[in-house]
Amino acid sequence: MRRSSAALGLLLVPALALGACGNGKSATPAKSKSLTIVITAEPNKTLNPENGNSSADIQVAEALYAPLVETDPASGKLRNVVADSITPDATGRTWTIKIKDGFSFQNGQALTARDYVDTWNLTAYGPNAWKNNGFFSKVDGYDALNPTAPDGQTAAAPTAKEMTGLKVVDDHTFTVRLKVPFSQFGLTLQYLGLAPLAEAVRKDPKAYDHKPIGMGPYKLATDEWKTGEDIKLVKWNGYKATAPQADKVTFRFIQNGDTAYNEFLAGTVDSVQVPSTKKNTFKTDAPDRWLVSESAGNIFYFVFPSWDPAYAKPELRHAISMAIDRAAFANLVGLAKPASGLVAPGIDGQRPDACKYCTHDAAAAKKLFDEAGGLSKPMTINYNSGTSTGQTYAEAIGNMMRQTLGIEVRYVGKPGSEITDLADKKSLEGVRFGGWGHDYPSIEDYLTPMFKSNGDANFSKYANPKVDQLLAQGDSQPNPERAIQLYQQLEDICLEDMPLVPLYHIQDAYLAAKGVHPRNSRYTGVSPLWSTIDR
Template identity: 35%
Template sequence: MTPRRPTALAAPAALALILAATACGPTDSAKPKGASNKPGGTYSVALTEPDHLLPGRTTSSYSLQVLQGLFDTPATLDPEDGSVRPLAATSWTTTDNIVWTIKFRPGTTFHNGEKVTAHSYADAWSAAAYGPNGWDANYYFSQIKGYDTLNPSEEGAKPSSQRLAGLTVVDDDTLQVTLNAPFGQFPMLLSFPAFAPLPKAAITDPDAFDTAPIGNGPYQVEGTWERNQKISLKKFAAYTGPRKPMADRVDFKIYTSRETAFTELQAGNVDILTTVPAANTTQAKRLFGDRFSIRPSGTMDYLGLPVKDRRFADPRIRKALSMSIDRKGITQAIYNGVYKPATSITGDMIPGHRAEACGATCTYDPAAARQLLAEAGGFTGTLELYFSNSDPTYEQWMTSVANQLKDNLGIKDVRFRKMAPADLSTLLNGQRNKGPFRQNWVIDYPSIQNYLDGLYYPGNRSGWSNKEFDALVKQGNAAQGAEAIAAYQRAEDIALRELPYIPLWNWQDQSAWSDKVANVVIDPYVSGLHLDRVTVSQ
């Protein structure tokens, strides 16, 4: 899920906190000649098949792009500078960073006419946080009091409640949220789609809701989600929020690969592609001119390691794997040098990023890698590499990694486990993989904390945990400014020392669009393409 903000937010105040984040790079905004800013029209967006369309049930960037148009979350991140702004909420106040009072816009409705109230948020958040539901965004609610009750740590224990104790509905438009501990970045968290409100239908029948979600945003689903084909949205006529939609309709066309989507963009069969393959950079620049852009990104790729597997239990083995990977060579060969070799867990646009945090661990050094592997007892058996089939470059770089592990470390038997994104996600979330895997993180807001919490949460895919790391993250959460950044950096040092996730490269996002559309705004955060702003030439 996906981008990042300054980590230490504003100091507590009794006023509504509109917390400024540092700029995270330019947005895309171009108007082709002859394009009109008049509302109306239909445009299409290329998309990979989502896993779910119920907020709280997904953290997939493919799903979140659709949900961005269907739901208004309490807060949003400004696409220009990353600052936190009200969306469905009008304000949030606190005096101690523990108890927050959120005021919502009155008089709003869901697409089915049901009134949106503070209960709609409390019910949605409790459903996502309730462990037995198994919703992917569950951990996003771990800051709220009562989360542990809904997710007991004892094996076989059942939750004693289905509602978060830290949520108090004051009235229809007011929700009081009590956290477990001070968390100054809470308003940024409110911009994540899992914090959207849900109507009663989502709670009573989440599976049915998944195929035809009912939101409170500027667009509503037209018909139902046609699996592996398309998702169509139309303007919600009764929408009264601040994101007035320009186009009447948005069609998400689902493709199995970005290469196919790029071909379709060239042919005029789709209007916007937010992820142009790096291999097509030169061609895209030539074909689309000022309708092609490269933007700084907080998205990172890692090689995740199942640390509970005895073959990967020794950090020296994990470091040997890392040092045997030629990041610069791979990014040059496969991504035309657009992506940047990782030197840290975080993207280089993040406040507090340190250019050489990873040091020798992320430096290509086959001789040192072989020595480390030998000291740790070597590697035996088959090495399985897990990745999705949604992008051919994943197999390309996995092939390069496999060859380097063979050549540099003498690991002879390397096999691929390639599968659909949804299937891979299910397997990794259940820690049922038997080898390293592609792990991607798309930041939700510009902060080191988002990477640390997003990758190393309790029960994370690698199976790694460290009490000192957890304590430092907690310390950073309670702090402000430089003090918070320093604590997060010390936690990052522990993660890099233990290396359950090997940093590989920092994405640079590439997008292109047809001359049919204008006002294309794509931010580096979880919102991605701002569906409501796009205009269609008339």
């Protein structure tokens, strides 16, 4: 799941050291403000923002880097951060990006347009296999850097290392020419997976995987970070935009949500997301120290393996979806609502009943399942063994499958990264869970990553030329209402094909230490990094 929540926090006003009149004594220095934030996920493997697209990757990138633009948490409107202006031409195909003067990297190198262009070319270069490669698939020249081949065959070597669609105009200006017009492109530029890399990093990216040279509000407190350790950061005084209040930030990785929760109650951390096992007790466990997100900008799925012929029939996938009691499952998750489509509530274009196969109907599910020929083998449900709820959720869905469809179910627990790696290689046996949180508030961002044939979060490896065609039409449509209609058409196709079964949307709950007040916005969600601190 990928989530970007960079937005404006409160400006820390420096204390003034004023001499006391007549006695020569100085005022007491301002107390340093620190935060220890728990990330309930496997530790990051790299601090390269271009090679990470998980929620954990983005949370850390938010501290080390700065986006071109961001969503204003108060109004929901787009506003500039590093960008001075972002301007499309009359067709919406060529975009001119101007960056502000004065920004630099933490090694003293001035930030220029060249840093963006060279970084984006590195990310788009297929052999690098960086996770945010797919973002650039809309840029002219991307295909030459990413030759394709039929399954089972080896793709040819790239014929270029630079996309023809990126051009440096001057030190503060560059242009992006897209394959086709894309009206949403300006919104996408708030994604922190597009952050520029310093020249030294670009020359040897692997050498800087654990000692990043950022250009955001914080820098590493140590020379190098090691995977598995806390990520300790200190405020960087050279940052030219508004920074969060904390002077020191520690990101602590605790995979088990219950363990993280107990660490908070023991007073060892300042902020933690409430696990579903505690959704009924957190308000009494930590009175006056909890908050619930004003938004639910996410969706969670049951994911089919497109490479497995046992799940090839859409009718069989429909039957499995209809066998799921979403209301009961959402109640198990806590603070969750059943999903009835592929788009989160509150997003323009979201329809409350888009999915006709998302209503629980045991009799109809069984009939359709039998008509489709049933499963030719037991259903294997893969779950993340590193979480406190993975097995519980798997067994809940499995019991519904057994009781409604009469099939045998097996459960396999693996680390989340191993499940992802196996699925990426099309070698995972069985179904799994997946989730998504938008990088920018658009219906397009709930469709392109998961359902475009080369989408960078295409969990099921789904491909449908008609979907790709409608995405291109929606992207190029300058009229927002007409674009939404096109996106809704392709949502309908995806729901018919159903490579993913939508399950639920969740409002996240958090605990925060006394005197720590995480920002909570209906547009950008909860951000512990942007806490007001008055302790």
